[in-house]
Amino acid sequence: MPDATPPAEPALALPPPLTLALTVNGARHAVEIRPWTTLLDLLRDRLHLTGTKKGCDQGQCGACTVILDGKRVNACLVLAATRPGSEVRTVEGLEGPDGALHPLQAAFIEHDAFQCGYCTPGQLCSGVALIGEGHAGSAEEIREWMSGNICRCGAYPHIVEAIREVAGR
Amino acid sequence: MTPFAFDRAGDLPAALRAGGAPGARFLAGGTNLVDLMKYGVEAPRRLVDLGPLDGLRRVEETPDGGLRIGALVTNADCAAHPLVMERAPLLASAILHGATPQLRNMATTGGNLLQRTRCYYFYDTATACNKRAPGTGCPAREGVNRIHAILGHSEHCIATHPSDMCVALAALEAVVEVEGPGGARRIPMADFHRLPDDAPERDTTLAHGEVITAVAIPPDRFGSHHTYLKLRDRLSYAFALVSVAVGVGMEGTAIREARIALGGVAHKPWRREEAEAAMRGLAPEAAGERAAAILLEGARGFSHNAFKIELARRAIGRAVRQAASGTPQHHANKVIL
Ligand SMILES: Cc1cc2nc3c(=O)[nH]c(=O)nc-3n(C[C@H](O)[C@H](O)[C@H](O)COP(=O)(O)OP(=O)(O)OC[C@H]3O[C@@H](n4cnc5c(N)ncnc54)[C@H](O)[C@@H]3O)c2cc1C
Ligand code: SF4
Ligand code: FES
Ligand code: FES
Secondary structure (H helix, E strand, C coil): CHHHCCCCCCCCCCCCCEEEEEEECCEEEEEEECCCCEHHHHHHHHCCCCCCCCCCCCCCCCCCEEEECCEEEEHHHCEHHHCCCCEEECHHHCCCCCCCCCHHHHHHHHCCCCCCCCCHHHHHHHHHHHHHHCCCCCHHHHHHHCCCCCCCCCCHHHHHHHHHHHHCC | CCCCEEEECCCHHHHHHHHCCCCEEEECCCCCHHHHHHCCCCCCCEEEECCCCHHHCCEEECCCCCEEEECCCEHHHHHHCHHHHHHCHHHHHHHHCCCCHHHHHHCEHHHHHCCCCCCHHHHCCCCCCCCCCCCCCCHHHCCCCCCCCCCCCECCECCCCCCCHHHHHHHCCCEEEEEECCEEEEEEHHHHECCCCCCCCCCECCCCCCEEEEEEECCCCCCCCEEEEEECCCCCCCCCCEEEEEEEEEECCEEEEEEEEEECCCCCCECCHHHHHHHCCCCHHHHHHHHHHHHCCCCCCCCCCCHHHHHHHHHHHHHHHHHHCCCCCCCCCCCCC
C-alpha cells in the first residue's frame, strides 16, 4: 500500500526508486523500492511472503516481528532502504532444510498455543529469538520478554509453556 | 506517509550537511519518527539515515572512569553491555522497563532522548494541539489527560516526556554530546529537555541540524544502591504513569548523598537539587518524605490525573527505601518490595 501513497502536495516530485539488495530466508533478492517502503510491505507485497502479518502497522502489536540481522524487530517500523545487504528471517524460514518444523513450531502445535493464528508468526519469530537471547529462564521472564507480542485470543499461557519447553531442552 | 527524499549519511560531516537543509530530519531506529510519519504528525521532506555512522555505535570508558554511550547504540545493546551493567545499572534497568525487546533492538540512545510525547491529541491530526500545530490550543487541558503532567506544565501544553531512559540519565547527571554546523557542544541532561512555557513545539534545546553523537555518564557513585521504579496501567509494555530513578550513597543507615528524578509527571525528567540536599543525613523513610514534599511542590493535576500526585509521593517513598537497602526493582519480577 505505501508504494501507492500519492504525494500530499502535487508539486512535490517523487524521489526515484532505489534498488535494495537483501537476503530473505537464505534467498537473495534485489528489489526496486521507494524510501517509504517498510520492510513489512516489502516482504508481503513485493516478495509475497505473507506469513509475516500486519496488525497495527505502528509498532504496538508484534504481529510483524521478523529476525533482522539476528535481532527481532517490528518490520512495520523499519524503512527497508535503511538496511541494504541485510539478512532477514521470517516465519517461512524457521523450518529446517528438510522441511521439518522448527522445534518451537512443533511445540506451539503440541501446546495449542494459538487460536486464530494471526499473531502466531510474530510470536514464533519472537520466541525463537528470545530463546537465543537467553531470557527464557522462567515463566515470569518469558512473559516479560514476550511482552511485545500481543495475542487477542489470549493464548498466552500456552505460548509461555511452549517456549519454556523448547528453551529447557 | 508523505513522500520524502532519502540520504544515507556517508560520514558525520556529510550527515551534518544533509541534515541542515530545511525540512530535513535525521533517522536512527525509526521507532518514533516512522510511527509519527504514518500518522501524518511528522512530514519531513528529507530523511538522513544515520545508520552507516558506525563510529556512533560504541560504548567506551572515559578517562575519569565514566562511560560514553554512542548515539546509535541500541537500547537493547546499551542495557546488555557489561560496562553499563557494571557502572550504570540504573540506566540498564530503566531501559529494560521501557517498550519491548523488539523495539529496544531498534531504538537508539539519541532517538530515545528525542522521542516525542504520547499525548493522544498530539497524535490525532484531526484535533487542535499547540505542540503539533502552534497556536491551535490544548484540548488535553479539558479532555482526556490521565497520562499528562502534574508539574511544570503551562497554559499552552500539559504533555509529559515519555522516556524511561531519560529519567535515569537525569538522575545520573549525564551529559548529551552534540555536533552541529557551529561545532561541538555538551548539554547537561538538566538543560536538554525544556518545559513547555509558551513554545511547546520545542521539546529540547537541540538546534535544527545538530546531531547527538553520544551521552557521557559520570563515574558510578551508587553501586547497588539505586532503583528504577515504574508504575503503569499494565505490568509490562506501557508508558509510565509515574516513575522514579534514584541513586543514594549510604553512611551506616543514613543517606550521605542522593540523586533522584521523576518520570511521567512533566515535560522533562523532573529533578530538584534542593530535594537531594534535603535528603542528606536522614534515614530512608524521612529522606523519602522530604524529597517527595520538595519534588512535588506546586504540583497540580487535571480532571483525570490528579491521582498522580499521591501516587508519586508514595512511589518516591518506596524507591528511596529500595535504593537505600540495595534492592533495586527488577524489570521482570513485578513484586514491589
Ligand atoms: C509501541 C511503543 C512503545 C514504547 N514504549 C516505551 C516505553 O515504555 N518507554 C520508553 O522510554 N520508550 C518507549 N517507546 C519509545 C521508544 O523508546 C522510542 O521510540 C525510541 O527510543 C526512539 O529511538 P529511535 O532510534 O527509534 O528514534 P527515531 O524514531 O529514529 O528518531 C526519533 C527522533 O530523534 C531524532 N534523532 C534520532 N537520532 C538522532 C541523533 N543521533 N541526532 C539527532 N537527532 C536524532 C530523529 O530525527 C527523530 O526526530 C515506545 C515506542 C513504541 C512504538
Ligand atoms: S498537552 Fe501538549 S501535546 Fe497534548 S494537546 Fe496539549 S499542547 Fe498538544
Ligand atoms: S504490525 Fe508491526 S507491530 Fe503491529
Ligand atoms: S492466536 Fe489469535 S491473536 Fe493470537
